[in-house]
Amino acid sequence: MKDYGAGLAETTNGTNHIRYLVGRQALRLSTDAPVGYIREGRTFRIEHDTHFFLGPDEPFTGNLREEIRRMEQSTRQYWQLWVRGWPRPLNGRMK
Numbered sequence: 001m002k003d004y005g006a007g008l009a010e011t012t013n014g015t016n017h018i019r020y021l022v023g024r025q026a027l028r029l030s031t032d033a034p035v036g037y038i039r040e041g042r043t044f045r046i047e048h049d050t051h052f053f054l055g056p057d058e059p060f061t062g063n064l065r066e067e068i069r070r071m072e073q074s075t076r077q078y079w080q081l082w083v084r085g086w087p088r089p090l091n092g093r094m095k
Helices: 035-040 064-084
Strands: 010-013 017-021 027-031 052-056
Touching (some): 027 035, 052 064
Antiparallel strands (some): 010 017, 017 027, 027 052
């Protein structure tokens, strides 16, 4: 989509990514899922973990699976630490 859903974005692709030409800056979806199926909007059976990274139009450096899992773990740790700082009511119940 582009222009807030007004139309479909033009795309190009490689073996492990799809480029979405949505404006002055393209976005790149890097994945280990079947690129052709995603590009065609086809359904497919997922039999193992699949990983997706949507970001600036730059090649994804490193191992996609390992990097995505590292990012997820870092995000989870951050939010768990952040939530611990929330004040708790004295009676243990939220209103």
